[in-house]
Amino acid sequence: MIYVYALLAAESVAPTTRGEPGLEGGAVELLAERGVVAAISRHTTPHVHANVDNLWQHERVIEAMMQTHALLPARFGTIFPDDERLRRVLVHHHDAIVAGLQRVAGCVELGVRVSGKIQTDAPQPVTVPPTETSGRAYMLARAAEERRRRDAEVRATELTSTVHEPLTQLARDGVLRPLLTQDLLLSAAYLVERGRVDAFRAHIAALSAAHAGVRILCTGPWPPYHFVPPLGPVEADHG
């Protein structure tokens, strides 16, 4: 089984993982096909275990290579049964991969999370005792939940204009991410040129100072996971 970490352009100087081993200690090697290179490791097991150690090792291998080379990070768990099938995919998607690499060249991804309680003039949500099962209590709970949701939407819209849009100006690209936890007000990823990372972080610090009620956290640099091209399926095998 072949495990894929990232796609890169073939260059005169090959990327290295700076001593980082692949998953489960496997050696990371490069498989080149018509100007595109896949960073891979070979395993005798049919799949890799999705545990936190392996997730971090996937990340460390990619981060090591991105110090010197533009790359498209692969999603964790991308495996192929043999070289031939991987080569076929690289050939099929050659142009999209090359265009994708050009888009992220010289950039890193930074994550921004804004969290905090919604400040609102509305009365506190009514707490329904666990024993209370009347229809009225249910409706009160629903109304409180609906009010809280609306407040969160209003706040998220405000933050989009005061936080997301200015940050997008400092980035080559930016995407808003879904809010998966209740206290998260904004979550976004930005594709930032390496030379502008410090300016980006300085802007985050200024935003933090200006928004005392919320917590603004910048993470990264990450490989450009949010800025990879969508690759459609390869045509069914005709041979």
Add this chain to the structure above:
Amino acid sequence: VSERVPEDDVTLLELLDRVLDKGVVLSGDITLSVADVDLVYVGLRLILSSVTTAERTRLEPPVKPPDVPRLPSRAEVA
């Protein structure tokens, strides 16, 4: 329930949201997905952020918390 997430957990959450949910997908007909990726993703997210109200469940009536899938054991998480 604390809504604060320690920064190490935030970093792990951010990692999960990237390596398991983003990144280039090399065509579904050949790529074999790791069987337990989805379970690990959902399970770890629940552990890390006490997600009793993920975005899509929030739209449902607040009658009872969503059913929680079997979580990975601590050994798998650690």
